[in-house]
Amino acid sequence: MSREGGGSALFSGFRALGLYSSHLPHVLRYHARHREFYLLTAAGRSFHTYNVKKLGIVAVSNALLQDITCLAADRMLVFASYGNLLHAFARNKEVVHIYEGHKGEIHLLQPFGDHVISVDINNVLIVWDIQSEEEYLQLNFDKAVFAVSAIMHPSTYLNKILLGSEQGSLQLWNVKSNKLLYSFPGWGSGVTTLEQAPAVDVVAIGLVSGHIIVHNIKFDETLMKFQQDWGPITAISFRTDGHPVMAAGSPIGHIALWDLEENKLISQMRNAHSTAVAGMSFVQGEPLLVTNGADNAIKIWIFDGPGGGGRLLRCRMGHSAPPTKIRYHGQNGQQILSAGQDGTLQSFSTVHERFNKSLGHGSINKKKSKKKGLQYDTLALPPITTFATEIARQNDWDGIIACHQGYITCTTWNYQKTSMGAHKLKPKAFSKNKPLNIYATAVDITTCGNFAVIGLSTGHIDVYNMQSGIHRGHYGEEKAHEGAVRGVAVDGLNQLTITAGSEGLIKFWKFKTMDFIYSANLSSSPSAMLLHRDSGILGIASDDFGISILDIETRRIVRKFSGHHSQINDMAFSPDGRWLITASMDCTIKTWDLPSGCLIDCFLLDSAAISISMSPTGDFLASSHVDDLGIYLWSNRSLYSLVSLRPLPADYEPSVIMRPGTCPAQDVDITGDEETSDEMIVYSSPEQLEKQLVTLSSLSESRWKNLLSLDIIRKKNKPKEPPKVPKSAPFFIPTVPGLVPRYAAAKQENEQQSKVVNLGILAQKSDFYIQLEEAMSSNEYKSPLSILKEMGPSGIETELRGLAPEGGGSLDVMKSFLRLIGTMLNSKCDFELAQAYLALFLKLHLKIISSEPVLLEEIAKVSIQLEETWIHLQTLFNQSLCVLNYMKSALL
Incomplete structure (x- = not known):
């Protein structure tokens, strides 16, 4: 099958962790009602929305079918495209419009009032009506003459867009009248980005050559020209908080800051990102710069110090290169440690992003590395290939040990301090000369967190103390394995160390004495353990x-x-x-x-x-x-x-x-085929598993447990004195006749007699009474039992009291009730109900039962059934208690 x-x-x-930014530039939006700026970044098939104030995630959009290749937004909607399809999102969440019409992949987007403009790689520009999803205008450009590479709407220019080309020329179009208004010859280099300056008519043009042209498009006049030496301009932004500063991004992650009044470079922010600066935006009216890059990082820089440079205020970043090893850290399942090809060790929270933290980049000398900077750090360690973690003593000393690619020294890391640890563990035999092609391949930490076991590519296996970093010994006379060590593991009680070698052997060692115990041959060389x-x-x-x-x-x-x-x-x-x-x-x-x-x-x-x-x-x-x-x-x-x-x-x-x-994704039912769905039947427990077992009812205890205590409950709930009606004062107070005037004492009223009338034979028969009478002939007691199950304790007592002749009942009905109890005992169902009902019946009618031979005969039968059931139950209890005592003694 x-x-x-x-x-x-x-x-x-379920969901992905550690994704923050792709190679697409971010989008900055202002929410007028919230009075807050929001930041949008593409991350795979979804886009994230962050608030700029705390850089906290606000929303994650629904996923598209493929990775987003273009992102833009206006005041109301967010536009995202993949392939030749353009989607409009509302409320940062769901798709509300889809625009189909492009033949090639969309690579440029520009919201434009009630319209949105998209350009594909075939050089086709389409103006869409947002609400109707229809084409308003389509422009086709010759790719050899004018390949569109940038698009912008100049401020205050009604119905006009400015297009930049790979050839270097620019064109100003009126999209309402479909007219080319003006062509700019360009500066001999392809246009990469267009950015509106705070001044009207002024546009900054970034070129492939690294030049930035600040140009007045109204008079076709170049106001100033800058050049950076780091390659093409990837992003441009202007400060709007009173400082005439322009920032420009580069493909190698540097940011240059230019003074527009003095036409000079005032500062450089080197290594702002480890990859190209994809997007850059100064927050309106604030000294804040938002940047993102393909290194999976979003950063906010604040300009509050001397020199004109910015310092990092907030950031959200994951790995800039793929992870090589991931392991859950701790026992709560809320942190995942991840080592990446970027050389960093990071912790990602499965609960919320605010609990994420980076343990940093491995380095031989941390102090020297910080001085030189990451880009020029010759002391940086290669990426981590494997690591082991233990939380037992992480509050006291380092709890993580890691192997690095092609590196013999293993490093320790401290999760609590979120930094590289104090020790670098390396065998003394290789400390004098620099070994070639010898590196650490496998590590493990003991459960107690005190020792680390490290295996090398030469077959050596060493033990170190995690607190002091002192070498505590090695396995084997010279080395543990002839081939490279492919895995090491220590059991939970520090009794055994198990090692695997590339020669195909699994070896067992005593952990403390490091004596060899046993080896097992494998049919093939082990690759991992x-x-x-x-x-x-x-x-x-x-x-x-x-x-x-x-x-x-x-x-x-x-x-x-x-x-x-x-x-x-x-x-x-x-x-x-x-x-x-x-x-x-x-x-x-x-x-x-x-x-x-x-x-x-x-x-x-x-x-x-x-x-x-x-x-x-x-x-x-x-x-x-x-x-x-x-x-x-x-x-x-x-x-x-x-x-x-x-x-x-x-x-x-x-x-x-x-x-x-x-x-977070919705769980999808994958049991689609009929054959599987037939077999996956939900199990429902029957009322009684076996006839040999005694079954209890599913009723709550309040329905049957207090039946014998109803008299006591009534006494406790009875008021001490009956309510008295206040007496009206007489008009004349009566006096006793005599020489000395005295008032007459008030007369005491007789106690009130009970108003309850015993109707006897005149009492109306209840449903339960009628069902019991019918059951005498049919011998079916399910219906009277179901009536009793639905009643409360007071109702049950009233019904049983009414079975006696003085309460309007008869001896036949009392005999029928005893047969009902016998039926319940025979079926072994509702066992505790049968006991409670029978106990109340005997309490109410014991005198009548003892004086009537018919009832005595029936009660004798019930007594025999009761005794048999109790003996059976007592046997089961004794067996269970015997087995339990045996298990307890075995454990002790």
């Missing part, structure tokens, strides 16, 4: 794309899996150790069930996962991918929905699943 084209039954895409400490299960990935599961207690391989068709990049265990999740270069992520030894889930991605990590709480699987800056979360569906964990067939072919966007 095959699930053709099925997605993952176990994981569904992962230990689940709680269960003692070791996962080993091999170079032949197979996976072996080894039990470290018995030291035997207990499972073998095969199915990947390329190198296995990473592995992750579920928190309970039942699943092993593997990611491979064949772009699949597979989940193996260890108890059954079967593949239970597999899904295919458009990009191979480089590293994966399972949350300690089991709610998310995190993954990082080839050539991608984000970290993607996949929610574990088995925690909140019914998931079939049947083994997948050998011919199962997964379909490609899109990676989630930055907005």
